[in-house]
Amino acid sequence: MPECGCTIARRRKVVSSSLEELSLTADVLIVGGGMAGAWAATSAAQAGAKVVLADKAYCGTSGVTAAAGPGHWWVPPDPPAARDAAVANRIDAGLGLGEAEWMYRILDQTWRTLPTLARYYKFGVDDEGRVNHRAVRGPEYMRALRQEVLSHGVTILDHSPVLELLARSDGSIGGARGLRRQDGGRSYWVEAGAVVLAAGGTSFLSHLLGSHTNTGDGYLMAAEAGAEMSGMEFTAAYTIAPAHSTMTRSMAYSFATYYDAEGRQLDLPFGPDQTIHLARALQRGPVYCSLHRLPDDIKARLHTISPNVPLVFDRWGIDPYRDRFEVTLHNDGTIRGIGGVRVHDTDGATSVRGLFVAGDNASREKVAGAISGGGNVNSAWALSSGVFAGRAATRVARSAARRVERLRPLGRAGLRPGGRPQTVDVAAIRSSVRAEMHPFDKNLFRTGPGLAASSRVIDDLWRDVAEHGHAGTLALREAAALVATARWSVATAAARNESRGLHRREDFPAQDPGLAARLLSGGLDRIRVSLDRPSPATRPDQLEAAS
Amino acid sequence: MIELVVEERCTDCGACIEVCPANVLEPGRAGLPVLARVEDCQTCFMCELYCRADAIYVAPDCDRRVAVTEAEVLASGRLGQYRKHSGWDEWAERFPNEQWLMETVFRRAGEAAAKAKAERLAAAKE
Ligand SMILES: Cc1cc2nc3c(=O)[nH]c(=O)nc-3n(C[C@H](O)[C@H](O)[C@H](O)COP(=O)(O)OP(=O)(O)OC[C@H]3O[C@@H](n4cnc5c(N)ncnc54)[C@H](O)[C@@H]3O)c2cc1C
Numbered sequence A: 001m002p003e004c005g006c007t008i009a010r011r012r013k014v015v016s017s018s019l020e021e022l023s024l025t026a027d028v029l030i031v032g033g034g035m036a037g038a039w040a041a042t043s044a045a046q047a048g049a050k051v052v053l054a055d056k057a058y059c060g061t062s063g064v065t066a067a068a069g070p071g072h073w074w075v076p077p078d079p080p081a082a083r084d085a086a087v088a089n090r091i092d093a094g095l096g097l098g099e100a101e102w103m104y105r106i107l108d109q110t111w112r113t114l115p116t117l118a119r120y121y122k123f124g125v126d127d128e129g130r131v132n133h134r135a136v137r138g139p140e141y142m143r144a145l146r147q148e149v150l151s152h153g154v155t156i157l158d159h160s161p162v163l164e165l166l167a168r169s170d171g172s173i174g175g176a177r178g179l180r181r182q183d184g185g186r187s188y189w190v191e192a193g194a195v196v197l198a199a200g201g202t203s204f205l206s207h208l209l210g211s212h213t214n215t216g217d218g219y220l221m222a223a224e225a226g227a228e229m230s231g232m233e234f235t236a237a238y239t240i241a242p243a244h245s246t247m248t249r250s251m252a253y254s255f256a257t258y259y260d261a262e263g264r265q266l267d268l269p270f271g272p273d274q275t276i277h278l279a280r281a282l283q284r285g286p287v288y289c290s291l292h293r294l295p296d297d298i299k300a301r302l303h304t305i306s307p308n309v310p311l312v313f314d315r316w317g318i319d320p321y322r323d324r325f326e327v328t329l330h331n332d333g334t335i336r337g338i339g340g341v342r343v344h345d346t347d348g349a350t351s352v353r354g355l356f357v358a359g360d361n362a363s364r365e366k367v368a369g370a371i372s373g374g375g376n377v378n379s380a381w382a383l384s385s386g387v388f389a390g391r392a393a394t395r396v397a398r399s400a401a402r403r404v405e406r407l408r409p410l411g412r413a414g415l416r417p418g419g420r421p422q423t424v425d426v427a428a429i430r431s432s433v434r435a436e437m438h439p440f441d442k443n444l445f446r447t448g449p450g451l452a453a454s455s456r457v458i459d460d461l462w463r464d465v466a467e468h469g470h471a472g473t474l475a476l477r478e479a480a481a482l483v484a485t486a487r488w489s490v491a492t493a494a495a496r497n498e499s500r501g502l503h504r505r506e507d508f509p510a511q512d513p514g515l516a517a518r519l520l521s522g523g524l525d526r527i528r529v530s531l532d533r534p535s536p537a538t539r540p541d542q543l544e545a546a547s
Numbered sequence B: 001m002i003e004l005v006v007e008e009r010c011t012d013c014g015a016c017i018e019v020c021p022a023n024v025l026e027p028g029r030a031g032l033p034v035l036a037r038v039e040d041c042q043t044c045f046m047c048e049l050y051c052r053a054d055a056i057y058v059a060p061d062c063d064r065r066v067a068v069t070e071a072e073v074l075a076s077g078r079l080g081q082y083r084k085h086s087g088w089d090e091w092a093e094r095f096p097n098e099q100w101l102m103e104t105v106f107r108r109a110g111e112a113a114a115k116a117k118a119e120r121l122a123a124a125k126e
């Protein structure tokens, strides 16, 4: 196997003298090295696979876990009634879209797997001397996961964004191609028995902490291979942050007091609807916040609970317990929303042979239902779907008859244009996607006409990038992925003529019992939306939405 | 966004270039890393955490540049504060990771909100 910079080496030393393509083979290729990808790589290697993990950035600091502090869904097996109660609660909260069996499976896998990281992660010990496994700090967690991955002999390709998947002649997935961005943009090619996409979700370029490299690339690649999405209408989650900052860590705000520009206190009680009320208040004008009600014992320890939270105030010279500071809401897209590639089993199998998905790259509807899985289910899903997918991909890679055959690259938009090649304005596409996916009146308080208008805008963007984009750069592929993801999101939101969980329609404020089902979306040039599990009340063709 | 690398502190170890998820930095000809693409910075503070020399200053502002000088950030005493409070490297024994308290905070907030609501309802009845 060639040297590929998997050790901590200085960049200068990694630069190769030649720009010829780097070519690798593996049993399993993992695309993305966040929480899900790292766990997938570990479990595949433990199952005996030769594993390559390629991350757009640096496995250990990139992805949304790395800068945050994920609490896992963590319920001990004893007494069994505790798990039954936890699952029953989530089934109720999921508003008809969750599945108990999947929830039990991820609870169990998380419980078994997380403590195995103790080799590299020092789990916290509470004031009573008990070890706490469920709440971990992101930077330490991802640093430990990188060590874990390397200890199993996995080859890590850092700063190596994957641009497209490669297919065998029978349509199954047999590898991927990308570029080494700190190595002169040199191209690389990995041939693999199976591929796990763990490239995360997307916040559509909001300032959600740690999400800037998450541009939905995995969704686009999966769709080009023929997989479909599920739950893309649930991209209307938002999180509070001090204005002009990325610090979307919400713990301290559970005790917040809010004020309008005139200094009048706003009635925004802590609870599930707080975000909605806050968004309404922000539509009327700036909102200010004070954290004076945070209990004194917590104030004194905030810097050792979440060290990056007080950092922001400190550098601005703000005392958040005395001064009032302006706040905003950042869109969470599919990161604390739930859309993603539809999975057929907890093992992350997609409708495409040889292709698996894990973490935010996969739809979490069956474990999170119609509400956000943030707060614990998302992490449990990222961990356990990673473990399951790594194992399942290893099985498939073993059974895949390895013939020597030419692999066919599947990438289209931004790489191989459908029409006449032309220069495409990537910056303009990025800001247009933001302009459709962030404003509350478009994406949080949705209406049929508003969604139709958004869909016209992003359809034009898609035509531009798909018909003319040819540069094959990372930036162009990211732009294509953002637009594709926005299109599935808007089309599915337009098809769900009701309000359910994270999806709110001003023109259909109630829940429609006939829509207590998952919506699939897919297609690139023509977007399709259909019911996953047709209920007797609705015929699938009723939801056909063309663009 | 990242605003500067303090020249007199930087040991030119290359860690910040390697770990930055947004590929903002590049090796410079004079040795020091260069802020090549500040507009791509995602304000995640990861470079600060991995800089053992405490040579990097990231301003909390993610949507606008902030003018700061080396002298100012050195005088602030805040370089390396994130690494310190995170208990990294030499700080491991001094600053414990108390992330586990997060759930306690949410539980207490829930209880406080429920109590306030009950009091409001009781007041309304009277
Ligand atoms: C501030 C914040 C706090 C959170 N807190 C919680 C919590 O307390 N509890 C909870 O359950 N959930 C929480 N979440 C959600 C949770 O962090 C995510 O669901 C989880 O991290 C998803 O892991 P992932 O590996 O799928 O994605 P990520 O961690 O985002 O990893 C994706 C990786 O793929 C890489 N990548 C992207 N594109 C490519 C490409 N083209 N080629 C190669 N690599 C690529 C990225 O660089 C990245 O490293 C939080 C999220 C945020 C933003």
Ligand code: SF4
Residues within 6 Å of the ligand: B005, B009, B010, B011, B012, B013, B014, B015, B016, B017, B033, B050, B051, B052, B053, B054, B055, B056
């Ligand atoms: S990590 Fe710090 S010391 Fe190392 S090169 Fe970067 S700025 Fe210099």
Ligand code: SF4
Residues within 6 Å of the ligand: B001, B002, B019, B020, B021, B022, B023, B024, B025, B040, B041, B042, B043, B044, B045, B046, B047, B048, B058
């Ligand atoms: S703050 Fe994050 S994105 Fe910005 S330079 Fe540092 S590591 Fe890179």
